[in-house]
Amino acid sequence: MTTLTPVLTENWDKPDSFTLDGYGDYSAARKALGMDPDAIIQAVKDSGLRGRGGAGFPTGMKWGFIPQGDGKPHYLVVNADESEPGTCKDIPLMMANPHALVEGVIITSYAIRANHAFIYVRGEVLHVIRRLRAAVQEAYEKGYLGSDIFGSGYDLELVVHSGAGAYICGEETALLDSLEGYRGQPRLKPPFPAVAGLYACPTVINNVESVASVPSIVANGAAWFASMGTEKSKGFGIFSLSGHVTRPGQYEAPLGITLRELLDMAGGIREGHRLKFWTPGGSSTPIFTEEHLDVPLDFESVGAKGSMLGTRALQIFDETTCVVRAVLRWTEFYAHESCGKCTPCREGTYWLKQVLKRLEKGQGTEEDLSTITDIADNILGRSFCALGDGATSPIHSSVKHFRDEYLKHFEIGGCPFDPAASTVWGKA
Amino acid sequence: MTYAPEVRERLERDAKEIIGRYPKSRSALLPLLHLVQSEDGYVSDDGQEFCAEMLGLTKAEVVGVSTFYTMYKRKPAGQYHVGVCINTLCAVMGGDQIWEELTEHVGVGHDETTADGKISLERLECNAACDFAPVMMVNWEFFDNQTPASAKQLVDDLRDGKDVAPTRGPKKLCTFKEASRVLAGMSDGLAGDGPSAAGPSLEGLRLAKEKGWSKPPREGAE
Numbered sequence: 001m002t003t004l005t006p007v008l009t010e011n012w013d014k015p016d017s018f019t020l021d022g023y024g025d026y027s028a029a030r031k032a033l034g035m036d037p038d039a040i041i042q043a044v045k046d047s048g049l050r051g052r053g054g055a056g057f058p059t060g061m062k063w064g065f066i067p068q069g070d071g072k073p074h075y076l077v078v079n080a081d082e083s084e085p086g087t088c089k090d091i092p093l094m095m096a097n098p099h100a101l102v103e104g105v106i107i108t109s110y111a112i113r114a115n116h117a118f119i120y121v122r123g124e125v126l127h128v129i130r131r132l133r134a135a136v137q138e139a140y141e142k143g144y145l146g147s148d149i150f151g152s153g154y155d156l157e158l159v160v161h162s163g164a165g166a167y168i169c170g171e172e173t174a175l176l177d178s179l180e181g182y183r184g185q186p187r188l189k190p191p192f193p194a195v196a197g198l199y200a201c202p203t204v205i206n207n208v209e210s211v212a213s214v215p216s217i218v219a220n221g222a223a224w225f226a227s228m229g230t231e232k233s234k235g236f237g238i239f240s241l242s243g244h245v246t247r248p249g250q251y252e253a254p255l256g257i258t259l260r261e262l263l264d265m266a267g268g269i270r271e272g273h274r275l276k277f278w279t280p281g282g283s284s285t286p287i288f289t290e291e292h293l294d295v296p297l298d299f300e301s302v303g304a305k306g307s308m309l310g311t312r313a314l315q316i317f318d319e320t321t322c323v324v325r326a327v328l329r330w331t332e333f334y335a336h337e338s339c340g341k342c343t344p345c346r347e348g349t350y351w352l353k354q355v356l357k358r359l360e361k362g363q364g365t366e367e368d369l370s371t372i373t374d375i376a377d378n379i380l381g382r383s384f385c386a387l388g389d390g391a392t393s394p395i396h397s398s399v400k401h402f403r404d405e406y407l408k409h410f411e412i413g414g415c416p417f418d419p420a421a422s423t424v425w426g427k428a
Numbered sequence: 429m430t431y432a433p434e435v436r437e438r439l440e441r442d443a444k445e446i447i448g449r450y451p452k453s454r455s456a457l458l459p460l461l462h463l464v465q466s467e468d469g470y471v472s473d474d475g476q477e478f479c480a481e482m483l484g485l486t487k488a489e490v491v492g493v494s495t496f497y498t499m500y501k502r503k504p505a506g507q508y509h510v511g512v513c514i515n516t517l518c519a520v521m522g523g524d525q526i527w528e529e530l531t532e533h534v535g536v537g538h539d540e541t542t543a544d545g546k547i548s549l550e551r552l553e554c555n556a557a558c559d560f561a562p563v564m565m566v567n568w569e570f571f572d573n574q575t576p577a578s579a580k581q582l583v584d585d586l587r588d589g590k591d592v593a594p595t596r597g598p599k600k601l602c603t604f605k606e607a608s609r610v611l612a613g614m615s616d617g618l619a620g621d622g623p624s625a626a627g628p629s630l631e632g633l634r635l636a637k638e639k640g641w642s643k644p645p646r647e648g649a650e
Contacts, residue, residue, distance in 0.1 A: 003636070003639065003641040004632055004633075004635060004636040004639075004641045005636075005641070005642065005643040005644070006632065006633050006636050006641075006642065006643065007643050009629075009632060009633050010633070010643070011624075012624055012625040012629060012630055012633055013624070013625070013630055013633055013634070014624060015623070015624060016624070017624040017625070018619070018624055019620075022624070073451070082556045083553070083554060083556065084554070085515045085516060085517065085553070085554040085558075086517060086554065086558050087554070087556060087558075088556045088557050088558045088559055090556070091556040091557065092625055092629040095596065095624070095625065095629075096624040096625040096629065097624075116451060122556070123462070123499050123568070123611050124499065124511075124552075124555055124565065124568050125555070125556065125568065125570075126567065126568040126569050126597070126607050126610055126611070127569060127570070127594070127596060127597040127598065127618075127619075127622060129610060129611065130598075130610060130615075130616070130618055130619035131619050133613075133615060133619065134615075134619035134620070137615075159449050159450065160613070161455075161458070161459070161613075162458070162459065162462065162611045162612075162613070163458065163497075163499075164458050164461065164462070164497035164498075164499040164500055164611075165497050165498035165499035165500075166496065166497050166498065167553065178458065179455055180452070180454060180455055181452075181454035181455050181456065181457035181458065181483070181493065182454075182493060183492060183493055183496040184496065184497075199451060199452055219646070220646040220647055221646065221647030221648070223647050224644060224645075224646055224647045227644055228643075228644065236643070238632075239632075240558065240559060241559065242517055242558035242559045242561060243517055243520070243521065243558070243561070244521075247628070247631050248558075248559040248560075248561075248628045248631070249559050249627070249628035249629060249630070249631030249632055250559065250628065250629050250630075250631065250632050250633075251631065251632035251635075252632055252633075252636075253632075265632070265635055266631065283515075283516065313558070315516070315517050315558065317520065321520050325516075325519075325520070326516045326520065329514070329515060329516040329519055330515075330516050333515055333516075333553055333554070336553065337553070339496075419520075419524060419525070420525070422520045422521070423520075423521060423522035423525060423562075424521050424522050424561070424562065424573075424575070425522065425575060426522075
């Protein structure tokens with residue numbers, strides 16, 4: 001049986017966890033700044049840490065792509081633009097434990113030889129922004145940021161930068177454009193940010209949870225981290241359960257835990273109901289059903305079953321939920337958030353929305369099902385960035401698993417579900 | 429330029445401090461737009477002109493950016509900007525019903541402000557608090573686990589000038605303009621208010637403690 005392994009969440013129940021007193025003395029950063037930067041990169045490679053923002057790219061390898069001795073400034077940019085529907089781990093992490101992130105920023109920046117780092121946090125989370133700024137301020141006052149940190153001769157400036165409401169800015173190159181003061185639209189790759197990122201200089205962009213995990217690797221060792229998780233998906237991660245579960249919340253566990261195990265911990269599906277469908281890692285990951293309860297939640301196993309681990313945002317829906325309604329709403333989200341740069345995504349999400357609206361009202365035809373999958377086929381792999389690809393996941397997976405439910409809508413000329421039954425206060 | 433000289437002077441002082449944080453000045457554009465929003469309650473014409481002047485950009489360049497981001501309001505937001513999450517999970521858990529009843533109760537729709545300027549409403553996309561669904565935000569502070577009744581009560585209290593506290597945030601809700609100033613990068617000294625974490629955020633930790641589960645021992649510690 002898999003058990004929980006609180007690392008990043010370990011101090012969240014302390015009333016002062018967001019202050020230095022409640023966090024600790026940055027001993028991992030102190031240790032790191034006495035090390036050769038390349039040794040830190042090697043340790044993170046050895047740990048097997050993979051990006052916690054969804055894509056799962058090996059973190060140490062990403063750091064290793066930064067050219068050294070190139071005479072250019074290097075930058076670290078933390079992607080704290082958490083906006084993927086269902087994803088709600090980085091926000092409580094930065095609210096309760098911002099120093100883990102700041103300490104991770106120091107170690108990461110030192111490893112990649114950056115003297116300037118940014119935390120790009122979505123703007124819609126005011127108190128999280130306050131907590132981050134206060135933590136950065138405290139770190140400056142203690143001499144953990146600024147010049148000659150720990151007397152090592154190493155200098156680092158850290159700026160907390162608020163976004164302004166745009167899901168696309170979670171795409172790393174759109175984030176860079178936004179941070180440079182432009183509309184947040186993705187850039188053509190290559191060149192990759194490691195070569196030409198912020199201000200056309202070598203830049204590492206890492207997710208909050210990835211960076212916040214680094215101090216624990218430096219403090220406890222790469223082998224310690226790698227002792228958790230599965231063969232290719234090492235370490236721990238925060239699993240966020242939401243929706244029709246008895247005790248939704250944040251569960252920090254080794255990668256490879258299953259939804260069945262997590263549901264056991266969370267008291268199961270809400271009383272009197274049963275699981276219908278769920279997302280393994282946010283709305284951009286194809287939906288799963290009851291048959292996937294025992295899939296190990298690691299990058300490989302979830303991928304092998306046709307979805308993606310993503311951000312471990314487990315949105316759970318019971319049998320009262322209309323899958324067509326769910327998919328329509330996600331599709332409206334993607335249409336709203338499409339940045340407009342490329343045609344397949346801009347036009348495709350717009351038309352998907354129109355057809356799905358018709359289907360949900362029971363005014364569609366069986367041909368509409370071919371239309372939405374055809375539109376999705378024309379977005380997937382043809383759009384400029386992953387937003388468009390993500391928009392097709394709910395479409396393809398819902399038609400695959402719940403074709404009959406789509407058909408039912410136009411057989412009876414409306415939605416067969418009562419939306420009141422799926423609410424928190426709804427009666428079974 | 430229609431800002432009064434003392435306002436202009438204050439804004440310039442703040443703007444210069446913000447610009448000084450960045451290696452390249454244009455990076456300060458998003459914060460500066462939040463800053464002018466903290467003065468005017470929206471991104472005004474004067475405000476955009478001010479940003480352009482401070483950063484050596486054309487006004488068209490500034491407008492091109494401000495219109496891309498949904499947090500920049502093109503007409504005055506209410507003193508309390510109230511958002512209801514209507515993305516799938518919150519919608520299913522009751523957000524749709526909350527929105528319907530609230531918009532009816534307040535008498536304004538999406539991106540509209542009441543005549544007294546107190547309340548504006550917005551249909552929000554996911555605000556990263558799904559384990560607290562259905563979620564509402566007021567001036568970008570969390571109001572977790574809402575119901576149609578609690579939502580209407582909340583708005584009534586705000587209109588009546590009662591003190592209202594977010595679920596996870598400061599003891600007292602600040603105004604939309606005050607919130608915008610924090611977003612611009614200025615401190616209001618309230619970071620210490622409110623819990624570290626609450627409710628669902630602590631479920632996993634609570635269970636781990638109850639069961640005696642923990643992370644493995646440090647390398648070489650055994």
